[in-house]
Amino acid sequence: MDALTGKIALVTGGNSGIGYATAKELKHQGAQVIITGRRKEAVDQAAAELGVIGIVADQGQLADIDELASIIKDKYQAIHILFINAGILDGASIEQATEEAFDRVMSVNFKGAYFTLSRFIPLLNDGGSVVFLSSNTASMDGANSSIYSSSKAALNAVMRIAAVELAPRQIRVNSVSPGPTQTQILTKAGYSDEQLVKLNKWMLERIPLNQIGKAEDVGKMVAYFSSDAASFITGAELVMDGGMSLKQ
Numbered sequence: 001m002d003a004l005t006g007k008i009a010l011v012t013g014g015n016s017g018i019g020y021a022t023a024k025e026l027k028h029q030g031a032q033v034i035i036t037g038r039r040k041e042a043v044d045q046a047a048a049e050l051g052v053i054g055i056v057a058d059q060g061q062l063a064d065i066d067e068l069a070s071i072i073k074d075k076y077q078a079i080h081i082l083f084i085n086a087g088i089l090d091g092a093s094i095e096q097a098t099e100e101a102f103d104r105v106m107s108v109n110f111k112g113a114y115f116t117l118s119r120f121i122p123l124l125n126d127g128g129s130v131v132f133l134s135s136n137t138a139s140m141d142g143a144n145s146s147i148y149s150s151s152k153a154a155l156n157a158v159m160r161i162a163a164v165e166l167a168p169r170q171i172r173v174n175s176v177s178p179g180p181t182q183t184q185i186l187t188k189a190g191y192s193d194e195q196l197v198k199l200n201k202w203m204l205e206r207i208p209l210n211q212i213g214k215a216e217d218v219g220k221m222v223a224y225f226s227s228d229a230a231s232f233i234t235g236a237e238l239v240m241d242g243g244m245s246l247k248q
Helices: 017-028 040-050 062-076 099-123 146-169 193-204 215-225
Strands: 008-011 032-037 053-056 079-084 124-133 172-178 237-240
Touching: 008 017, 017 032, 017 040, 017 079, 017 215, 032 040, 032 062, 040 053, 062 099, 079 099, 099 124, 099 146, 124 146, 124 215, 146 172, 172 215, 215 237
Parallel strands: 008 032, 008 079, 032 053, 079 124, 124 172, 172 237
Antiparallel strands: none
């Protein structure tokens, strides 16, 4: 496949999960891909496996975002595709929420994503594509998801406004909102194997298609949004959750 041949793509949080799968798909479709992540060992390993460029950068740190933008500008001048993917999860109730958890999630999922877009707007080619990784929880009301869901709802609001602001340059801005997806994010959030089994059972009972999503499918959707096939789509949120959000 060569739909993205000649394009330069940046994927934040590309060393694992959806970011990794998307980087793989973008490269498969011909793009030159750069991934970022917080841990050098993980970024180097993923970059070697994928055959892409890896740069260590923490989306939760504005200084890292600025440094990343400087590196990209010096080496590539401009990019065509920006997938703002990096994110973290917290599952506390509102009553039990801590300021530390709130700041940690918002600094990566919202503030970091916001300023990644802000700093890279000057580096986007006219006619380029920006895709945010959101979540179906942005429009759902599940208990113990207030911080994470709020960060993603805020992201969707920024996506729509950015679509308007960047339309004069023909830069399209969209978001993909997966439901439960087979990645390591829940393990990283501290869930035990027993808790994961129970959580998967609970989720499957609420998904009409009776399956957990695949990171590869999200990657294909990001690639679609980034291709000429989606040249008339901007300001759109695409929910990929097997119908889960239909059963609230």
